[in-house]
Amino acid sequence: MRSMAEQVGTCATCGAATATSRRRHARYCSNACRQRAYRQRVSEPVTALDSFIGRDDELSRLKGLSDARLLTLVGPAGVGKTRLAKELTSGQAGVARVELASVSNVARACATALGIGEVTREPVLSTLVRALTGRTTVLVMDNCEHVVGECAALLEPLLLGCPGVRVIATSREPLRVPGEALFAVQPLPITCAVELFADRARANQLGLRLDDPEVLAALCMRLDRLPLAIELAARLVTVLPVRELLARLDDRLELLNRGNRTAAERHQSLRAAIAWSYGRLSADEQHVFRCLSSFPGDFGLDLAVAACDLPSDRVLALLSALVAKSLLTFSGAGRFEQLESVRLYGRERLAEQVN
Known part of the structure; x- marks a missing residue:
């Protein structure tokens, strides 16, 4: 007859036998299986605890792109790409999610999210x-x-070899893979931006009265109608009246720094979100980015060339790179423009260079 310490159970990950002691039953046969189960839990979809506001039209259009094998949601920091992707796939079967912000080996991260174990001497x-x-x-x-x-490098052969696989990516720039369908995620319409601010502000201060729609609209416009900036600003209603908050938005990079404790570090503050993009620019791209911060409105190529002190063709190539990386907007008729929050960050970096 086996002792209690020799009794076996079943591993929750691989189904192999596990030992059971008098005090507790082992759920996993090894530490490797325990870690694999943890990684799988992390990659599972999580039901959002706050309301999803203002993207019905985008969701409808995205659902119309269901034939795209690779659909990439592109847009600036804090525009809501991740949340939109979650809503788009909510309730779907066979969805695996992989967070790449802190990952260096993309293939291995995808294999973990999909529950696929590595094979010795075989490329992932x-x-x-x-x-x-x-x-x-x-x-x-x-x-x-x-x-x-x-x-x-991963997706082209994966999509060619696996016709049943569809990929939805979020990125601040296109992946540039054959067959990629790009969907530009825009800032919220002003009515939805105001609705989002009101919803989050009232969650932070129950019973809060917001009875000046013009001030609310002005606040959300100054925040570029970016969901991240709006949600960070809504946390400040416990210490600042909305009108005073609006008056202080020139200092928004100092003010908007109280993100959710559970959020990724780059979403803990508006400055961190923009810095994540800036840190991935080349030295020349950073130079042009800083120089453009001197323009409070839109501008043309001639002004950009004068500000950057580089040849016209080189500046145009760098402007194109910044547009592709969602740090600059081409507004038509040869004009470019930066979001105000992005420009203020560039102004900080420019002041550092001058000093």
Whole structure:
């Protein structure tokens, strides 16, 4: 007869036998299985605890792109790409999510999210293609911007070899993979931006009265109608009246620094969100980015050339790169423009260079 210490159970990850002591039953047969289960739990979709506001039209249009094998949501920091991707795939079967912001090995991170174990002496990409052939799944790759090259190198053969796989990516720049469908995520319409601020402000201060729609609209416009900036500002209603908050927005990079404790570090403050993009620019791109901060409105190529002190063709190429990386907007008729929050960050970096 076996002793209590020798009795066996079943591993919750791989199904192998596990030992059971008098005090507790082992859920996993090894530490490797315990870690694999943890990574799988992290990658599972989580029901949002706050309301989703103002993206019905975008969701409708995105659902119309269901035939796209690779759909990339692109846009500036804090515009809501991650939340939109979650809402788009909410309730769907066969969805795996992988957060890439802190990842260096994209293929391994995707394999973990998909529950695919590595095979000795076989490249992870080969293992992925073999395991996913004939399988239907949606892979959501979040925050690809710092590993766009690795993502492209993974996705082209993966999509060619696995016809049942569809990928939804979020990034501040395109992945530039054949067949990629790009969807530019824009700041919220002003009515939805105001609704979002009111919803989050009242959650932070129950019973709060917001009875000046013009001030609310002005506040949200100054915040570029960016969901992250609006939500960070809504936390300040416990210490600042809305009108005073509006008056202090020239200092928003200092003010807006109280993100959710559970959020990624780059979403803890508006400055960190923009710095994440700035830190991934080349030296020349950073130079042009800083120089452009001297223009409070839109500007043309001639002004950019004068400010940057570089040849016209070089400036145009760098402007194109900043547009692609969602740090600059081409507004038509040869004009460019920066979001005010982005420009204020550039002004900080420019002041550092001058000093």
